[in-house]
Amino acid sequence: MNEHDLRDTIGDVKDGRMSRRGFVSRMVALGLTAPLAGTMLASSGVPASAADLRAEYKPGKAGGGGPLKLLWWQAPTLINPHFAVGTKDQEGSRIFYESLANWDDDGNLLPCLAAEIPSLDNGAVSKDGMSVTWKLKRDVKWHDGKPFTADDVVFNWQYASDPATAAVSIGSYKDIKVEKIDDYTVKIVFAKPTPFWADAFVGTYGMMIPKHLYADYTGGKSRDAPANLAPVGTGPYKFVEFRPGDMLRGERNTAYHLPNRPFFDTIEMKGGGDAVSAARAVLQAGEYDYAWNMQVEDEILKRLEQGGKGRIDVVYGGNLEFILLNATDPNKEVDGEKSSIKTQHPAFSDPAVRQAVNLLIDRGSVQQYIYGRTGRASANTVNGPEKFVSKATKYEFNPAKAEKLLDDAGWKKGSDGIRAKGDVKLRFVFQTSINAPRQKTQQIIKQAAQKVGIDIELKSVTASVFFSSDAANPDTYPHFYADLEMYTNNMTQPDPTLWMLQYVSWEVASKENKWQGRNIVRWKNAEYDKLYNAAQIELDPVKRAAAFIKMNDLVVADNVLPLLHRAKVAAVNAKLKAPPSGWDNDLWNLPDWYKEA
Amino acid sequence: MATYLTRRLLIAIPSLLGISLILFVVLALAPGDPFGELASNPNIPPEVRLALRAKFGIDDPIMVRYLHWLVAMARGDWGFSFASRIDVDTLILQRVPTTLFVVGSSQILALLVAVPIGIYAGVRPYSVFDQIANTLAFVGFSLPTFFTGLLLILLFSIKLDWLPFVYQADIQATGWRWVWETIRQAIMPVAVLGFFQAASYTRYVRASVLDVARLDYVKTARAKGVVERGVVLRHVTRNALIPVVTLVALQMPAVFGGAIVTEQIFRVPGIGSLLITAMLANDTPVVMAVTFVFAVLVVAFNLVADLLYGWLDPRIAFR
Numbered sequence: 001m002n003e004h005d006l007r008d009t010i011g012d013v014k015d016g017r018m019s020r021r022g023f024v025s026r027m028v029a030l031g032l033t034a035p036l037a038g039t040m041l042a043s044s045g046v047p048a049s050a051a052d053l054r055a056e057y058k059p060g061k062a063g064g065g066g067p068l069k070l071l072w073w074q075a076p077t078l079i080n081p082h083f084a085v086g087t088k089d090q091e092g093s094r095i096f097y098e099s100l101a102n103w104d105d106d107g108n109l110l111p112c113l114a115a116e117i118p119s120l121d122n123g124a125v126s127k128d129g130m131s132v133t134w135k136l137k138r139d140v141k142w143h144d145g146k147p148f149t150a151d152d153v154v155f156n157w158q159y160a161s162d163p164a165t166a167a168v169s170i171g172s173y174k175d176i177k178v179e180k181i182d183d184y185t186v187k188i189v190f191a192k193p194t195p196f197w198a199d200a201f202v203g204t205y206g207m208m209i210p211k212h213l214y215a216d217y218t219g220g221k222s223r224d225a226p227a228n229l230a231p232v233g234t235g236p237y238k239f240v241e242f243r244p245g246d247m248l249r250g251e252r253n254t255a256y257h258l259p260n261r262p263f264f265d266t267i268e269m270k271g272g273g274d275a276v277s278a279a280r281a282v283l284q285a286g287e288y289d290y291a292w293n294m295q296v297e298d299e300i301l302k303r304l305e306q307g308g309k310g311r312i313d314v315v316y317g318g319n320l321e322f323i324l325l326n327a328t329d330p331n332k333e334v335d336g337e338k339s340s341i342k343t344q345h346p347a348f349s350d351p352a353v354r355q356a357v358n359l360l361i362d363r364g365s366v367q368q369y370i371y372g373r374t375g376r377a378s379a380n381t382v383n384g385p386e387k388f389v390s391k392a393t394k395y396e397f398n399p400a401k402a403e404k405l406l407d408d409a410g411w412k413k414g415s416d417g418i419r420a421k422g423d424v425k426l427r428f429v430f431q432t433s434i435n436a437p438r439q440k441t442q443q444i445i446k447q448a449a450q451k452v453g454i455d456i457e458l459k460s461v462t463a464s465v466f467f468s469s470d471a472a473n474p475d476t477y478p479h480f481y482a483d484l485e486m487y488t489n490n491m492t493q494p495d496p497t498l499w500m501l502q503y504v505s506w507e508v509a510s511k512e513n514k515w516q517g518r519n520i521v522r523w524k525n526a527e528y529d530k531l532y533n534a535a536q537i538e539l540d541p542v543k544r545a546a547a548f549i550k551m552n553d554l555v556v557a558d559n560v561l562p563l564l565h566r567a568k569v570a571a572v573n574a575k576l577k578a579p580p581s582g583w584d585n586d587l588w589n590l591p592d593w594y595k596e597a
Numbered sequence: 598m599a600t601y602l603t604r605r606l607l608i609a610i611p612s613l614l615g616i617s618l619i620l621f622v623v624l625a626l627a628p629g630d631p632f633g634e635l636a637s638n639p640n641i642p643p644e645v646r647l648a649l650r651a652k653f654g655i656d657d658p659i660m661v662r663y664l665h666w667l668v669a670m671a672r673g674d675w676g677f678s679f680a681s682r683i684d685v686d687t688l689i690l691q692r693v694p695t696t697l698f699v700v701g702s703s704q705i706l707a708l709l710v711a712v713p714i715g716i717y718a719g720v721r722p723y724s725v726f727d728q729i730a731n732t733l734a735f736v737g738f739s740l741p742t743f744f745t746g747l748l749l750i751l752l753f754s755i756k757l758d759w760l761p762f763v764y765q766a767d768i769q770a771t772g773w774r775w776v777w778e779t780i781r782q783a784i785m786p787v788a789v790l791g792f793f794q795a796a797s798y799t800r801y802v803r804a805s806v807l808d809v810a811r812l813d814y815v816k817t818a819r820a821k822g823v824v825e826r827g828v829v830l831r832h833v834t835r836n837a838l839i840p841v842v843t844l845v846a847l848q849m850p851a852v853f854g855g856a857i858v859t860e861q862i863f864r865v866p867g868i869g870s871l872l873i874t875a876m877l878a879n880d881t882p883v884v885m886a887v888t889f890v891f892a893v894l895v896v897a898f899n900l901v902a903d904l905l906y907g908w909l910d911p912r913i914a915f916r
Contacts, residue, residue, distance in 0.1 A: 246866035272864040468630035516643035
């Protein structure tokens with residue numbers, strides 16, 4: 001391998017075509033030592049990815065980049081990160097506020113307000129998994145000039161964990177204790193061994209608000225804080241103006257803590273309108289530099305891209321579109337609820353039927369004709385980061401095999417062409433939310449099923465109803481008063497703990513918990529429960545990953561049929577460099593954004 | 598006159614109460630959940646969502662919530678937005694200037710176009726000019742604003758690159774450049790709304806000019822030897838415009854209420870786009886406040902229209 005090839009390979013790693021681990025193992029195969037290969041990519045001390053990513057920032061001085069114009073077709077309506085319900089609000093907050101560390105595209109931590117990433121090696125993560133110590137950067141100042149210290153970190157924990165504050169970030173803070181060691185060191189103490197320690201103060205729910213402005217506004221008074229509408233953070237841009245639901249403006253923070261950053265002099269985030277015209281404003285008119293969440297058919301995006309003024313950035317995180325086969329009977333009412341955990345689905349309790357349905361889903365066509373570049377067919381419920389992805393699973397579209405399975409299991413076609421066994425007919429209701437790609441997918445599945453003698457009735461529910469948590473409405477997805485349903489869920493962190501919670505038996509959605517339980521499919525498996533509990537406290541990362549892979553395989557073998565790993569899609573100006581991450585917000589690394597000359 | 602006014606105002610109170618009750622109940626019965634987005638996020642425990650619902654009083658019975666709202670409204674408290682966690686009146690007042698400017702200018706444009714064309718067409722019915730004006734008017738109000746809006750964007754923004762199609766409420770410029778930028782970005786939304794409105798106004802003006810032009814006093818004026826110009830302007834137009842004035846007065850609430858579709862297309866941050874985003878986010882207090890204010894304006898401008906009518910046409914007496 002000559003130098004040119006080597007540079008190409010490094011380029012592959014940079015562009016994400018090759019993983020870092022892949023690079024290192026290749027170099028080792030060529031006779032280099034692994035550490036040497038590592039230093040070829042980055043300097044040591046911080047995780048390899050961090051130095052790499054920072055190194056991709058080219059401008060030699062801060063400022064001078066003119067305005068950065070972002071177009072969010074849903075505008076931020078509030079900019080306190082602890083109240084940020086939707087991603088639009090999180091992204092708005094991200095312009096001004098920062099976390100101790102953020103998630104990069106490989107699911108690794110990139111330090112921001114932290115001096116370094118805690119690890120077992122540097123002793124910051126305790127061996128028993130009961131605590132983690134964060135060292136803070138020393139030269140960080142809030143936009144009003146006050147220093148950022150450990151007191152601020154401790155305050156954020158107090159603020160968010162107080163139920164009266166009604167913070168949406170409470171999930172990350174309520175079960176921990178945070179201690180100040182010195183002005184620039186904090187220690188998080190967990191109630192039980194916690195292998196995934198990077199939740200609090202990290203990423204979306206880790207954004208820091210200043211103690212000196214919020215101390216008087218905790219709990220019930222949180223809504224009165226003036227800083228809710230005029231944020232003072234540590235971020236690359238200082239607050240200028242906010243009109244809820246319309247416009248957010250900022251200007252360069254001249255005292256920013258990273259060198260030569262930020263590049264742009266001003267930033268604006270304009271909201272409103274629809275996704276297609278937002279794509280048009282970036283790709284065709286070039287009026288804006290970046291548009292988020294392009295929920296537009298790939299066909300249209302391709303056409304708009306031809307203008308050459310912009311490109312589409314596709315990045316994969318933890319978004320999964322899947323189909324659930326109800327494990328309980330949606331037609332029998334027990335104690336005032338259908339789909340009660342006390343019942344069993346008459347047809348799906350037979351593994352042959354479940355496998356047959358799985359074989360009838362033409363994932364390849366769904367990807368090719370409906371989602372294009374914005375999704376890829378998948379057989380796994382966990383699709384990243386790489387270390388948690390099962391290699392043992394595969395998907396297949398094979399109606400003949402499905403037919404044989406059903407024949408062998410004794411499901412015979414009746415005079416109406418529909419298969420039945422005893423008094424159970426293979427006639428299902430398949431529900432999803434109203435959304436053009438979903439209705440097309442439903443059609444593809446219905447047609448394939450019809451040919452082998454399974455009758456599927458399609459039902460589509462308005463998204464605002466389907467995704468509401470209204471306990472009185474039987475059409476919501478947690479009620480699951482249907483045989484099959486399809487929707488997308490998002491694994492928000494590069495760790496499957498919370499994601500896998502949706503398949504444990506104690507989370508079954510029911511009338512008793514007002515359908516707030518996360519296990520919508522109502523699938524129960526003792527082995528899965530045991531694995532889940534073990535993974536919760538397993539400190540060996542390899543064993544833990546193996547447990548999650550095993551859990552994944554158990555789930556997808558039964559009632560959960562993954563369909564597509566869906567991407568985050570953004571429209572980006574041709575000259576703009578905006579490092580993406582599937583595991584964090586679009587603006588996770590805003591300080592490193594710049595435009596090529 | 599004074600007694601008439603008092604009576605009308607007294608009648609307005611129960612009708613506004615009725616309107617508010619219906620609005621509130623319909624909104625409360627509508628499906629949707631302002632915190633629905635939290636449900637699909639595994640990071641947020643269900644207790645948080647339930648606590649939020651309790652905190653904002655969504656779980657109380659409808660009538661209790663209505664009474665709370667009514668009492669608060671009577672004290673001038675318009676409510677608290679779920680989505681923005683700020684007071685609704687702040688939100689609305691931020692949007693009013695933009696809507697007033699865009700929708701107001703479009704109304705002025707509509708009148709500037711409709712009145713002369715309508716009069717000219719009405720004075721010479723079935724002439725070539727009238728035929729063309731009629732055809733254009735029909736085309737004008739048959740084409741929905743979302744269609745003409747997109748057409749203009751494709752032509753002037755994408756193909757010709759003359760005009761921006763994203764509206765900015767606060768242009769970052771001063772002096773003449775500010776004026777120029779403000780006008781430039783308002784051209785398309787104002788034109789779309791204005792010509793749509795002008796189409797129906799033209800029909801109205803033409804019809805009422807036709808009516809008046811046939812009356813005896815117009816013939817008398819002509820017989821006296823008044824020049825045609827004087828007949829048309831002094832005798833026909835003045836009387837023909839009375840019903841048009843009422844029509845314009847009834848359109849005034851819309852000037853405040855904004856234009857939902859057009860505002861959405863051009864991203865004009867007005868009341869209409871506030872209403873639609875609030876609806877999509879199930880932000881009931883904002884929807885309630887906007888619709889109720891709209892109802893108040895409709896009732897008020899109805900009254901104004903009636904008063905104007907009496908003032909313009911002395912034959913109508915207030916009793």
